[in-house]
Amino acid sequence: MAIQYINKVGVFSFGKILAAIYGILGLIAGVIMSLMTLRMGLMMGGAGLSSGLMSGLGAIIAIPIFYGMVGYVSGVIIAAIFNGIAGLIGGLEIDIG
Numbered sequence: 001m002a003i004q005y006i007n008k009v010g011v012f013s014f015g016k017i018l019a020a021i022y023g024i025l026g027l028i029a030g031v032i033m034s035l036m037t038l039r040m041g042l043m044m045g046g047a048g049l050s051s052g053l054m055s056g057l058g059a060i061i062a063i064p065i066f067y068g069m070v071g072y073v074s075g076v077i078i079a080a081i082f083n084g085i086a087g088l089i090g091g092l093e094i095d096i097g
Contacts, residue, residue, distance in 0.1 A: 003095055004095075004096050007086050007091040008083050009082055011079040011080055013079075014075045015072045018075030022070060023065075026067025027060070027063070029063050033056070035056070037055045038056045
């Protein structure tokens with residue numbers, strides 16, 4: 001069992017990884033919101049159904065894009081902070097088995 005240290009991560013690479021993760025989470029949230037608005041549209045009747053359907057489709061498209069952008073920016077910031085702190089106090093210890 002060899003102990004290794006991560007002293008630096010690629011800032012933009014980590015940003016892309018978090019963008020993908022947040023985008024998947026945004027898709028899940030968008031589907032849930034879409035189902036909720038569709039249900040509300042069905043409860044309101046005919047006119048509510050079309051508006052519920054349109055806002056639901058918008059949620060499936062807009063929320064993953066927004067979450068992905070937030071994930072990318074967050075990833076870049078977190079990676080930059082990690083690199084600075086890891087340079088001061090060591091690194092992240094991992095056990096490669």
